[in-house]
Amino acid sequence: MMIDLCEGQKFVAEAPVLVVACGRNIHYNRGGWMGDYSMIVDVAIAVDHLTLAARAEGLGTCWIGSFDNECIKKFLNIPEDVNVVALTPLGYPANPDVFQPVRDRKKLEEIISYETWSG
Numbered sequence: 318m319m320i321d322l323c324e325g326q327k328f329v330a331e332a333p334v335l336v337v338a339c340g341r342n343i344h345y346n347r348g349g350w351m352g353d354y355s356m357i358v359d360v361a362i363a364v365d366h367l368t369l370a371a372r373a374e375g376l377g378t379c380w381i382g383s384f385d386n387e388c389i390k391k392f393l394n395i396p397e398d399v400n401v402v403a404l405t406p407l408g409y410p411a412n413p414d415v416f417q418p419v420r421d422r423k424k425l426e427e428i429i430s431y432e433t434w435s436g
């Protein structure tokens with residue numbers, strides 16, 4: 318069922334655990350503009366930390382952003398004022414070779430501005 322709710326991505330059902338990361342809307346206008354996005358930032362931080370901690374334990378994850386919020390809420394009985402932000406399968410990869418050093422990383426100069434916006 319969760320495969321269908323994640324746009325047919327079969328691998329979401331291959332791991333022993335599928336984390337469904339949710340947040341209750343805090344209606345906090347962070348930075349004076351974020352409004353309802355504030356909760357998404359908080360949950361994204363938590364899930365990102367989860368992925369890093371998982372990697373340190375030799376576990377694999379994959380950020381899943383293609384999913385149907387309303388249908389997952391119905392399927393898992395998630396309350397109305399809570400929304401799904403992301404999902405990730407969690408488990409030991411069948412092939413540990415999937416953990417490879419990052420290649421083609423952008424140069425720092427391409428992504429960082431000093432003192433003033435440049436780019």
Ligand SMILES: Cc1cc2nc3c(=O)[nH]c(=O)nc-3n(C[C@H](O)[C@H](O)[C@H](O)COP(=O)(O)O)c2cc1C
Binds near residue numbers: 379380381382383384
């Ligand atoms: C917002 C967002 C949504 C994503 N949704 C999916 C998804 O539904 N399925 C998927 O296989 N990868 C998805 N990805 C991509 C991966 O989870 C991951 O970021 C990508 O494979 C690069 O990971 P790596 O840098 O660790 O190799 C998404 C990435 C982002 C940033």
